[in-house]
Amino acid sequence: MFSAATYNESELVSRLTGGDQQAMAELYDRFSGAILGIIMKVITDQATAEDVLQESMLKIWNNIKSFDTSKGRLFTWMINIARNQAIDKTRSKNFKNSSQNSSIDDSVYVSETVPAVGASVDTMDVQNWLLHLPEENRQLMHLAYFMGYTQEEISKALNMPLGTVKTKIRNSLIVLRKKLNVT
C-alpha cells in the first residue's frame, strides 16, 4: 500500500505534466513492479513484458495531460494503459507468429490449467488475485480482463448466454474486491 507521507498524487501529476523527468523516475520506482505484474498476466515472457512496460510508461509520459484527476486515480489509469498495451501486443502480427496462445480456445485451455484454489494456497501463485475466484469465474475474468475479449466474444466462445457471462464477471469482481479488502 502507498504511504501518504511520501506520495502526493496530484503533486506528482502536476510535475509530470510540467515535463519533470525526476517525477517520472519516482513514478517508475513506485509503480513499475505492479504494472509489470499486470502485463505479465497477459504476456508471460518477461523480456517481452518489459518491452511492453517501457512502451506503457512512455505512453503514460506522453499522455499525462489527458489524465483527468477528477475522473479517477492515477494508478488505475496507468494499469489500464499497460493492460491495453499488453493486449494490443498479443494481437500484433509479430507476437501471434511467436505465440500459440493467440486464440480464445487456447486461452481457455491455459486458464483451465491454472491450479484450483485449494491446491495453490501454499504455492507462489497465492499472489494471483484471480485464485480467489471459483475456477469457471476465473476463466471468464482472465479472458475479459487480461485477454481483452469482450463479453460478447466470451459468450460465443464458451457457448454461454451473454447475460450469464455478464453476471459471472460482475459477481467475480465483487468477490475479488471483498477478498482483496480482507488481505
Added chain:
Amino acid sequence: MDLSCIIQSGDLELYVLGMLPPEEAGKIEALCKLFPEIQQEVDAIAATFEAGAMQMAVTPSASVKEKLMASLPAKAGMVAEETHAAKVVEMKPVAAQRSAFSKLAIAASWILLLVTGAIAFLLYNNNEQLTDEVAKLQQQTASFDEQVAQLNQKVSSYELYRRLKSDASMTSVMLASVKPDVKQQAEILWNKATGELYIDPSSLPPAPKGKQYQLWFLIDGQPTDAGMISLTDVASIQKMKQTKPGAQMFAITLEDEGGKPTPDLTALVVAGKVS
C-alpha cells in the same frame, strides 16, 4: 435515492478496470459527480484493485528504467517535447509501413486519378461535340421549317392559280413588256362580272430597292389604281383591288415604294389588253 442496486451491480468494478464501453463509462462518471456515495465506492474499488495489483508486482530488470529514462524526450518543457515526440511517433509508421501494399495503393490511386481525368476529358470533349451537333441540327430544323413554309405558300399559290384558271368566269389577260427585246410578263386573272382581280407576278424580276410594282386598270385610256404588288410575295398569286366594270386594259408600272395616285408612263413595265 437507493444507490445500492448501482453499487451491487458490478458496473462500478467494470468501470474501474476500464472494461466498460465508453458510453456506459460516461454514465458512471456522471453518477459519480451526482452522488458522493458512488464516488466513494469507486475510490474504494480502485484502491482494492490497486492493492491487488501491488500484490502481483514483478520487479523489472534494471535496464528497463535506464532505457525508459533515455527514451524520454528532452527536458525542455512538455509542449516542445510533445511536438518532438509526435514527430518521431508519426514518422516511423509512415516510413516503416511503406509496404508492398501501400505502394500498390499509391500506384492504384494514381491510376485511378489518371483514369478519372481521362474519362472527364473525354466526356467534356463529347459534350462539346454534342453541343455543336445540337446547334447544327437546330439550324437545319429551322431551315427545313422555312423551306416547308415556302413550299406551303407555293402549293397554296398553285392551288389558287389552278382554281382561278379552272373557273369559267375568270378571264386571263397576259401583260407583256412594252419593249420588244425584254421578256417580262405577268398574268391577270379577272372576273369581268364582279371585278374580282388577281395577279401572278412570278415572271417579273424582283423590284429594285426602294421601288415597288403598281397595277393599273384602264377604262377609255384612263388609268385607275388596282393596288401595290407585295414586295415580299412577288412569287405568288396576289389578290388586287376590285375593278370597276368595263376595264379594257391592265398595266404595271415600277414606282417608288407605296405607289402613286396616277401613273408615270415612262415607268411602264408591262401592259396587256382585255381580249
